[in-house]
Structures are given as structure tokens and as C-alpha cells.
Amino acid sequence: MAGLTKLYRKLLTRYGPQGWWPLLELHRGRKGTNPTKTGSMRGYHPGDFSYPRTERQRFEIAVGAILTQNTSWVNVEKALLALEKAGLIDPERMRMAREEELRMPIRPAGYFNQKAKKLKAFAAFYRALEGRTPTREELLALWGIGPETADSILLYAYRVPEFVIDAYTRRVLAAQGFLTGKETYDKVKAFCEKGLPKDVKTYQEFHALLVEHAKRLRPARRAGRPGKKPVRKE
Numbered sequence: 001m002a003g004l005t006k007l008y009r010k011l012l013t014r015y016g017p018q019g020w021w022p023l024l025e026l027h028r029g030r031k032g033t034n035p036t037k038t039g040s041m042r043g044y045h046p047g048d049f050s051y052p053r054t055e056r057q058r059f060e061i062a063v064g065a066i067l068t069q070n071t072s073w074v075n076v077e078k079a080l081l082a083l084e085k086a087g088l089i090d091p092e093r094m095r096m097a098r099e100e101e102l103r104m105p106i107r108p109a110g111y112f113n114q115k116a117k118k119l120k121a122f123a124a125f126y127r128a129l130e131g132r133t134p135t136r137e138e139l140l141a142l143w144g145i146g147p148e149t150a151d152s153i154l155l156y157a158y159r160v161p162e163f164v165i166d167a168y169t170r171r172v173l174a175a176q177g178f179l180t181g182k183e184t185y186d187k188v189k190a191f192c193e194k195g196l197p198k199d200v201k202t203y204q205e206f207h208a209l210l211v212e213h214a215k216r217l218r219p220a221r222r223a224g225r226p227g228k229k230p231v232r233k234e
Helices: 002-015 024-028 055-067 073-085 091-096 099-109 112-129 136-140 147-157 167-175 185-195 200-217
Strands: none
Touching: 002 185, 002 200, 024 055, 024 073, 055 073, 055 112, 055 147, 073 099, 091 112, 099 112, 136 147, 147 185, 147 200, 167 185, 167 200
């Protein structure tokens, strides 16, 4: 559909490349940037779609996708930095860690009891993959992994063209008249994938631009405080 492509080009012109998913390695080495309105991490890589380049980066992205459930990215940044400091952004170390060891560093991301269990379960699953790309069905079969998280992991960690639908995406597309706001996740996903070239770069960039546009236009008036991410249930 020409309308989605037109919106994509308009947002790209307005905000520029976003460089998702931000990575701690780029932030720490000051090799990245931050084109977004929120967050302090300078691990974004606008225009460079070659990431992740290592298994460590891939695992970090998946961990971030789980941590960002029901919270803001600002809180996820704090949790990721704490996990890194504790040496736990490693699938084997995370799998072997006691849940108590995970709860403290991820506390900023909220729901830390549940998320500690989710991270341990995912770490075990990740290890068992032995480098293989998981299917969407396999991810959805994991406890605590819903459609949005599964698609985020596939699109950003594995570079599989699965478009991500979140509250920001719904908000912008509804405001533009593409949606009524009552569609199911799968229906919105199918609509977007039908209207866009099936391309990882386009999917990554357009999703990131929709999030950025939503944050800038309506910064948490409904959420109750600045920077809070609309809740999703997974």
C-alpha cells in the first residue's frame, strides 16, 4: 500500500535513520550515537544494519526485548548496564545464575521476579539453539514470550523480516487513519507486512521511526509520567 510507504519516507525525512537496536558495546566505546528523544544510551547505529555482529550482541538484544516488556527503555538501559557490570549478559552465566542474582540488576525494569524467570528460561533456550535461528513458533512457545517480544527478537537479533507491532505503532497508524484501534496484533502485523517491502532494513527503520514519532507527539500524557512506555501484556 502506497500509504505506508509514503508515511515511512515522511518520517525518515523528518527524524532521520534511527539505528536500532542500541548496543552496550557501541555505547561504552563511544562508537554509537543517540538520535532519539528519550534515553541516555549512545549505542544506536543509524544507517548501519550490520548489527548484531557477534553472539554476545545478539543475546543482549534478546535480553533487552524481554526486559522492555511493560516498562520504558530508560529503565531497560539501567538494567542492562547493571547486568553487564555483574557479568550476566552471557547465556550460560545467566542460565546458571540463581534467580536472586538476576533480580537485583534488573530491578529498574520492573516485574523483576517474573523477568528473572523469563531470562533464565530464555538463556537455556538460547544455549540449546547452538547458533541456529529460532522459529517464531519456538519463541512463542516459551513462557513469557508474546508476539511483540518474539518479533522484536527475530527482527533485531536475528535480522528476520517480522514486523513488530507495539502500542506506539498502533497509536500512529490509528492517528493516520490506517487502523480503527481495535485490530488484533496479527491483523495489524499482516496489514503492515502487506503494505511494505519484505525487507529487514525497512522493517527495522519503519518500526523505530513509528516509536520515535509517537514519543515526540504524545509524550506520556496517557501513561501518567514522562517516558513511560504503554503497557503491553506478555
